[in-house]
Amino acid sequence: MDIREGVNSREDFLRPRCHFMPAANWMNDPNGVIHWDGRYHLFFQYNPDGAWHGNMHWGHAVSDDLVHWRELPIAIAPTPNSPDQGGVFSGCMVDDGGVPTAIYTGVNDDYSRQVQCLATGNDDLTKWVKHPCNPIIGCAPPELGQTRDFRDPFVWRGDDCWYLLLASHIVGVGGAVLLYRSRDLLDWQYLHPLFVGDKARNGRNFECPNFFPLGDKWVLIVSSQLSHAPSTTLYFVGRFEDERFVPESEGVYDAGYSYASLCSEDEQGRRLIYSWIREGRSVAKQRESGWTGVQAIPRQLWLDERKRLCSRPVPELEALRGPHCHFDAGEVGHDDLPLGGFALDIEVEFAVAGGICGLEMARSESGWEKLAVLYDQSTETLQIRRQYDHDDPELDAAPQGMSHRLDAGENLRLRMLFDGSVLEVIANDRSRITSRFYPGSAENATLRVINPASVGALDIWEMASIW
Numbered sequence: 400m401d402i403r404e405g406v407n408s409r410e411d412f413l414r415p416r417c418h419f420m421p422a423a424n425w426m427n428d429p430n431g432v433i434h435w436d437g438r439y440h441l442f443f444q445y446n447p448d449g450a451w452h453g454n455m456h457w458g459h460a461v462s463d464d465l466v467h468w469r470e471l472p473i474a475i476a477p478t479p480n481s482p483d484q485g486g487v488f489s490g491c492m493v494d495d496g497g498v499p500t501a502i503y504t505g506v507n508d509d510y511s512r513q514v515q516c517l518a519t520g521n522d523d524l525t526k527w528v529k530h531p532c533n534p535i536i537g538c539a540p541p542e543l544g545q546t547r548d549f550r551d552p553f554v555w556r557g558d559d560c561w562y563l564l565l566a567s568h569i570v571g572v573g574g575a576v577l578l579y580r581s582r583d584l585l586d587w588q589y590l591h592p593l594f595v596g597d598k599a600r601n602g603r604n605f606e607c608p609n610f611f612p613l614g615d616k617w618v619l620i621v622s623s624q625l626s627h628a629p630s631t632t633l634y635f636v637g638r639f640e641d642e643r644f645v646p647e648s649e650g651v652y653d654a655g656y657s658y659a660s661l662c663s664e665d666e667q668g669r670r671l672i673y674s675w676i677r678e679g680r681s682v683a684k685q686r687e688s689g690w691t692g693v694q695a696i697p698r699q700l701w702l703d704e705r706k707r708l709c710s711r712p713v714p715e716l717e718a719l720r721g722p723h724c725h726f727d728a729g730e731v732g733h734d735d736l737p738l739g740g741f742a743l744d745i746e747v748e749f750a751v752a753g754g755i756c757g758l759e760m761a762r763s764e765s766g767w768e769k770l771a772v773l774y775d776q777s778t779e780t781l782q783i784r785r786q787y788d789h790d791d792p793e794l795d796a797a798p799q800g801m802s803h804r805l806d807a808g809e810n811l812r813l814r815m816l817f818d819g820s821v822l823e824v825i826a827n828d829r830s831r832i833t834s835r836f837y838p839g840s841a842e843n844a845t846l847r848v849i850n851p852a853s854v855g856a857l858d859i860w861e862m863a864s865i866w
């Protein structure tokens with residue numbers, strides 16, 4: 400049975416229904432995202448063998464509207480006795496004069512050798528031919544002091560050449576993003592590190608780099624493996640001059656389960672970001688359920704006047720909005736709200752006047768189990784709290800949080816997409832936390848406001864399934 404057949408059933412209530420997922424098995428990073436011939440193509444790290452990381456292929460899905468996706472057959476698979484025999488790891492896609500061209504990392508069986516490969520596709524991006532010159536980049540520069548972390552090519556067209564970034568680290572120093580240049584996408588010259596992070600502050604290793612112009616600046620996004628905390632996604636805003644990046648400011652892209660983001664520009668000129676949403680339950684539970692990994696709703700990026708990286712789910716998502724309720728200031732009480740459940744789009748504005756405000760979702764009958772999104776003005780933090788009625792020590796229930804400072808006179812605006820076990824929270828377009836929540840039962844699942852007197856306006860929509 401296609402696991403998706405049960406997607407709207409009570410048994411499968413933890414499985415998101417508005418977010419893209421393959422029918423079954425393991426999915427992680429978005430790869431090679433491209434708007435090609437009027438359609439959005441999403442490739443992704445995929446294990447056809449089951450719901451665990453291994454045997455990486457590029458899965459493939461296509462969409463006309465960034466919301467409804469159709470899963471297609473696997474696009475790129477490992478080739479025995481070749482540079483990608485152990486897996487087709489993450490990478491990107493460019494339009495090389497009308498030829499769709501994927502550049503990705505090939506690995507050996509124990510991932511100790513990571514090299515960069517190229518494949519070209521047919522018109523509808525379903526058939527891929529690997530280049531006979533693979534690997535096109537075969538070894539890491541010696542200055543790294545290691546060869547094991549050297550992956551996730553990101554390519555863009557410069558004025559008169561191609562540029563390529565690779566993610567890595569310099570031993571004893573920190574995560575590094577390496578810059579290469581080429582005339583033909585095949586023969587690459589290593590230039591220098593585009594950016595080197597500080598190990599203690601920015602993490603021990605980088606993955607999945609992105610670099611692109613946004614407004615009058617350039618933005619670098621990296622996924623960072625930290626030694627002391629779960630991996631996270633960071634951004635740096637600055638200038639790109641003489642093939643050097645000059646960072647001017649930095650921030651956390653998402654302080655939660657979002658990872659391995661990949662950006663591309665669509666045919667309307669929107670800079671879109673796709674991200675993998677990780678799981679917060681045990682590996683055994685993932686295997687048992689038969690599915691693992693979710694794609695975040697694609698978001699549009701921009702910089703605000705203070706050069707903070709802002710994002711909003713693409714407006715196309717609003718087509719899924721169904722039953723709706725609206726409250727103005729003074730209309731919300733302490734009781735359960737009339738809409739609830741596991742597929743909601745919520746927009747709320749709070750006139751923050753000290754203390755704590757927020758929303759509780761998926762409240763159980765006992766009132767103990769809930770997923771709460773809070774803003775604490777005294778600490779200027781956006782927080783997520785998870786409490787369960789059932790006892791599963793392997794569920795991640797750690798408090799989540801990030802600093803979120805309101806500008807003078809600014810109200811708190813929250814956008815929340817709650818979908819099965821996924822919650823995406825965006826505060827004032829510029830602070831983001833993605834969460835996972837796995838209640839034991841779908842019963843009740845009501846919604847309440849914390850500090851209802853502070854609500855300026857509240858809109859809740861039940862969302863339709865994309866399947």
Ligand code: DQQ
Pocket residue numbers: 427428444455488489490504550551606607658659
């Ligand atoms: N996932 C891929 C790697 C990448 C990592 C392997 C990030 O290419 O560095 O599945 O999640």
